[in-house]
Amino acid sequence: MTTTSTDKVRIFDTTLRDGEQSPGAAMTFEEKLEVADCLDALGVDIIEAGFPISSQGDFDAVSEIARRIKNASVCGLSRAGFKDIDRAAEAVKHAKRPRIHTFISTSPVHMKHKLNMGANAVLDAVGASVAHARNLVEDVQWSAEDATRTERDFLCRCVELAIRSGATTINIPDTVGYATPQEFFELIQMLFNRVPNIDKAAIATHCHNDLGLAVANSLAGVLAGARQVECTINGIGERAGNAALEEIVMALKVRKDLMPFETGINSTLLSKASKLVSNVTGFPVQYNKAIVGKNAFSHESGIHQDGMLKNVETYEIMRPETVGVKETQLVLGKLSGRHAFKDKLSQLGYELADAAFEDAFRRFKALADKKKSVFDDDIVALVDDEIGRAQDLIHVKALKVMTGVGIPPSAEMTLIIEGEEKHIEVTGDGAVDAIFNAIRELYPHTVNLQLYQVMAVTEGTDAQAHVSVRLEEDGRTVTGRGADTDTLVASAYAYVNALNKLLVKRKKLAPEALNVAK
Numbered sequence: 001m002t003t004t005s006t007d008k009v010r011i012f013d014t015t016l017r018d019g020e021q022s023p024g025a026a027m028t029f030e031e032k033l034e035v036a037d038c039l040d041a042l043g044v045d046i047i048e049a050g051f052p053i054s055s056q057g058d059f060d061a062v063s064e065i066a067r068r069i070k071n072a073s074v075c076g077l078s079r080a081g082f083k084d085i086d087r088a089a090e091a092v093k094h095a096k097r098p099r100i101h102t103f104i105s106t107s108p109v110h111m112k113h114k115l116n117m118g119a120n121a122v123l124d125a126v127g128a129s130v131a132h133a134r135n136l137v138e139d140v141q142w143s144a145e146d147a148t149r150t151e152r153d154f155l156c157r158c159v160e161l162a163i164r165s166g167a168t169t170i171n172i173p174d175t176v177g178y179a180t181p182q183e184f185f186e187l188i189q190m191l192f193n194r195v196p197n198i199d200k201a202a203i204a205t206h207c208h209n210d211l212g213l214a215v216a217n218s219l220a221g222v223l224a225g226a227r228q229v230e231c232t233i234n235g236i237g238e239r240a241g242n243a244a245l246e247e248i249v250m251a252l253k254v255r256k257d258l259m260p261f262e263t264g265i266n267s268t269l270l271s272k273a274s275k276l277v278s279n280v281t282g283f284p285v286q287y288n289k290a291i292v293g294k295n296a297f298s299h300e301s302g303i304h305q306d307g308m309l310k311n312v313e314t315y316e317i318m319r320p321e322t323v324g325v326k327e328t329q330l331v332l333g334k335l336s337g338r339h340a341f342k343d344k345l346s347q348l349g350y351e352l353a354d355a356a357f358e359d360a361f362r363r364f365k366a367l368a369d370k371k372k373s374v375f376d377d378d379i380v381a382l383v384d385d386e387i388g389r390a391q392d393l394i395h396v397k398a399l400k401v402m403t404g405v406g407i408p409p410s411a412e413m414t415l416i417i418e419g420e421e422k423h424i425e426v427t428g429d430g431a432v433d434a435i436f437n438a439i440r441e442l443y444p445h446t447v448n449l450q451l452y453q454v455m456a457v458t459e460g461t462d463a464q465a466h467v468s469v470r471l472e473e474d475g476r477t478v479t480g481r482g483a484d485t486d487t488l489v490a491s492a493y494a495y496v497n498a499l500n501k502l503l504v505k506r507k508k509l510a511p512e513a514l515n516v517a518k
């Protein structure tokens with residue numbers, strides 16, 4: 001089989017049929033219409049809308065999808081029996097391009113134990129079912145269920161007969177996800193080499209993911225000559241699912257050098273389709289899922305972030321926009337480095353001098369060690385705090401708080417006051433009261449505490465607490481702020497920050513009084 005660069009691989013989407021066979025993924029009538037519209041906009045060639053004989057609801061959904069879909073072929077699944085086929089034909093009859101997909105098992109284990117049929121009876125069913133379907137519609141697809149575990153000679157006979165009986169597409173499913181890529185390649189190649197009328201039909205793959213090989217097997221099938229790939233959005237489907245549509249499409253797009261085939265898919269809608277299917281099925285997409293996972297275009301480690309900032313090709317083989325993701329995310333965390341931190345600061349509008357930057361970076365690393373996710377607001381709080389403290393006369397060096405049931409709350413605190421280290425341990429009515437008492441003891445002053453307020457800057461139990469403290473002295477008020485993952489530490493920072501501001505105010509009013517504690 002030779003390929004040319006104009007070869008098209010048709011995308012047959014079975015999210016609404018095999019996808020819905022995922023336990024727990026049932027979709028309502030309205031949800032199915034919404035998914036079908038999305039698939040049509042995406043540019044899939046065939047939408048397998050359901051299994052019409054399975055229920056009135058499925059029949060109605062397939063019928064309605066057949067009526068409304070503007071571009072894609074609409075297909076209904078049926079077993080080999082005429083009742084199934086007639087029901088499928090009835091359901092798709094209003095489609096612009098109706099297709100009946102009929103199947104029967106061809107493997108020894110299925111024929112013997114499931115169908116209780118011998119090989120000849122199966123052959124008869126293949127011929128009769130395809131011919132019957134072909135009397136009802138022009139476009140008939142036949143599948144050899146469990147093809148990968150089927151005896152090769154028998155498979156060739158079935159395929160030849162199906163084509164002779166009128167099948168326009170022959171689907172070779174790896175129903176139980178058993179094949180390996182090399183084996184699947186050889187299976188498709190074998191059919192091209194041995195089935196005399198193979199050129200009269202398109203060959204399709206339908207690979208399940210039981211060993212995580214569904215996409216690899218489908219692509220191997222394409223390389224061997226298959227020109228239709230059956231797949232589902234997010235790879236949902238029976239058991240471990242089907243080949244993921246988004247992975248097939250992007251593999252063909254990104255590795256055109258090795259697989260010179262076109263699909264008609266508008267890849268910029270992949271992310272949207274993935275979200276829609278996840279929402280309607282209630283199946284979350286794993287974070288590290290290829291193409292559409294939350295982390296597919298996120299980088300957290302410093303060396304990668306540095307590379308990405310220098311040239312995106314260092315760590316990205318496709319641009320996020322090509323799959324409808326707005327932009328690459330450089331997520332700041334404990335593994336990030338200075339380049340990414342500086343870039344984030346500049347995005348947030350901060351330009352810090354070298355020493356301040358190093359200090360902020362050190363505090364960021366300490367925060368990231370304590371906190372799972374560091375959000376932009378955390379960094380703003382951290383840097384504002386940093387900037388606010390640069391000129392301070394009083395700094396918190398250490399704080400240890402004891403509190404609990406049956407023990408008086410106490411705070412052991414070390415402050416650096418104008419370069420001199422001072423230490424004390426005091427009690428209070430509560431942990432915060434003990435901390436504020438310690439500050440008052442170490443730097444005696446008389447002020448009114450007008451406000452003490454705690455807010456979480458970001459979400460989660462490891463969020464940064466943002467504490468505000470307002471102090472009043474002789475009608476002058478100052479507000480101090482402190483942020484830390486520990487509310488008590490943030491409280492100490494906030495009070496000391498307010499006190500430092502008060503000292504600045506005092507200095508402005510009476511510069512000579514600066515060093516006199518009130």
Ligand SMILES: CC(=O)SCCNC(=O)CCNC(=O)[C@H](O)C(C)(C)COP(=O)(O)OP(=O)(O)OC[C@H]1O[C@@H](n2cnc3c(N)ncnc32)[C@H](O)[C@@H]1OP(=O)(O)O
Pocket residue numbers: 018021051053054055078079080081103104105114115116145175238
């Ligand atoms: C590999 C796949 O994904 S195939 C598609 C699987 N999807 C589904 O099964 C979802 C929809 N299915 C259904 O709603 C039901 O199973 C129905 C309506 C199709 C059939 O329901 P029931 O008549 O109650 O039969 P049930 O599901 O219990 O058993 C399946 C029957 O179909 C037979 N059968 C299975 N595949 C085929 C086939 N391709 N052609 C003919 N008969 C088949 C089985 O041998 C069994 O027959 P039996 O009753 O004579 O033993």
Ligand SMILES: CC(C)C(=O)C(=O)O
Pocket residue numbers: 018103143144145146171173174175176206208
């Ligand atoms: C009906 C066929 C195509 C199928 O779903 C399978 O074999 O997995």
